[in-house]
Amino acid sequence: MTAGLDPLRLTAREARRLLTDGEIAASELTKTYLDQIARVEGKVHAFISVTADNAAKYATEIDQEMGATRGALAGLPTAIKDNMVTESVTTTCGSKMLGNYQPVYTATAVRRIWGDHIVMLGKSNMDEFAMGSSTETSAFGPTHNPWDLGTVPGGSSGGSAAAVAAGEALWALGSDTGGSIRQPAALCGVVGMKPTYGAVSRYGLIAFASSLDQIGPLTRTVYDCALLLRRIVGRDPVDSTSVALPGEIELPTAERLDGLRFGIPAEYVAAGIEPGVLARFEATVALIEELGATCVEISLPHTEYALPAYYIIAPAEASANLARFDGVRYGYRSPHATDLTEMYEATRGEGFGPEVKRRIMIGTHALSSGYYDAYYGEAQRVRTLVRRDFDTAFAQVDLIVSPTSPTVAFGLGTRLADPLAMYQSDICTIPVNLAGLPAISIPCGLAGHLPVGFQLMGPAFSESRLLSAAHALEGAIGFSAVPTFTDSRAAAGGPGGTTAEERS
């Protein structure tokens, strides 16, 4: 490690200052992260592929050749979730199906930050096709939570979250369909934001559920989140669902919350939140009031229907999106077939893992003849009710807050056999995906030895307001703990901190 640079604590804001002021070279900064990867990746497994040679070479080019032409994010070491295609860099989506896929183009969000001269350290681990809440469904093995190696990092962007928490990347891009940025951010003690649907181009993001998917940042601080988000947003001619934001994302400076009204949805707090998480949540709500804001209880009455509606809409869209993996144009092809239909069936049977198959089956069933109206049609109507709940709430309050996840990180393997228990992980994060709204998770302390996430949700295109409030709150929380890389499985009592002892 370069003297004085602590990858567990360094922020992008500070790294950028050090680079701009010439106090460190881009090559030194990249080496700090590559050294940390060498040190802890064997325990954490945050990456599917580490592009160490390219990263070191590119950082040296930035130092030697760029000078005044350096982009806004030049030299900042970054992890990219492995469902964003990167030209000539293997992109697997966490699946055997794409185990050797070499994209011939690059996702717009990635191309934009490459244009700013970020340094890509590698492609981060994820649940297969982003279907999961623990990163355990990855075909390349699970990621371990740096706070407790016996627990999951959350998912599906668990590799991105763990990489940032473990100091293996300065920051990362993830994607969020039902909580896949915010829930792992919460479980790994980092910041994660899902922007408004349409704010970031989905071009080159391997599609899971197209009406829900959004790319967003995972970072150490709220300021860093704004710094990265403002470079990836904007209308993209090759994603017809992308839109121009009303204004540039502002870098947050607020330290107070005077005059703001926060809503606390009764339905979220009732939704089986474990005591340690609830205690941190309530302590954070008290801080909001100390910062000059008002907190009022609100109701989002259709919250309990969001999860079942999501588990129709997301699998239905996934079953259509994943029809393209047929062994013809790219990806895995089964050698065990003699005719075309057999080839399709064997390729998909062998190439997809159990959770992906389960969702394709649910989705195909829901869209099949005779069932479409009863399932997909109903779910889309429920989606309208969930949106209306938020519209009504945002007529009364500026922002809504909740725990991000009902629990802290759970033990590896403890929910894998029970899909419904796994799906409950996203109970607080799914509603905003259905409504297309932006939301951010920030660390609000520890329950036992594991981090707790605090979620702030806002109206469509309120990113700057959300970031500003999250920044003020982050300052008041003062979360400064770092991961310990210990493994509770080695100690008595097993993983999964459910104790209510709090520190921060």
Add this chain to the structure above:
Amino acid sequence: MVRLQARASGVCEEDSRMIDQNDVRHVARLARLRLEPGEAERMTAELAKILEHIDKLSELDLSTVEPTAHVLAMTDVVRPDKPRPSLSRDEALRNAPSVSDDCFRVPRMQS
């Protein structure tokens, strides 16, 4: 599930709350998904539990609610119909499992 299936054009018996193994095999064929031995049994039980959870939606009266297909109020998005650069044949074929005469090669249609 009873109400959902009652509306599902009589595809299922009204009292068969559970999806059965024949349904699972039918859906797997539609999805072009080969199930391994034992997988249909396991999947039947798992899908039944998930569908039972989803059936919670039948508590709601949705008869007057419009569906949401897309969250943003967007009208038709169009672009000028002009040719643009595209992938070369070589790039398009680069990841293909099997290529022959600059085409994707597949097994014969019928064995």
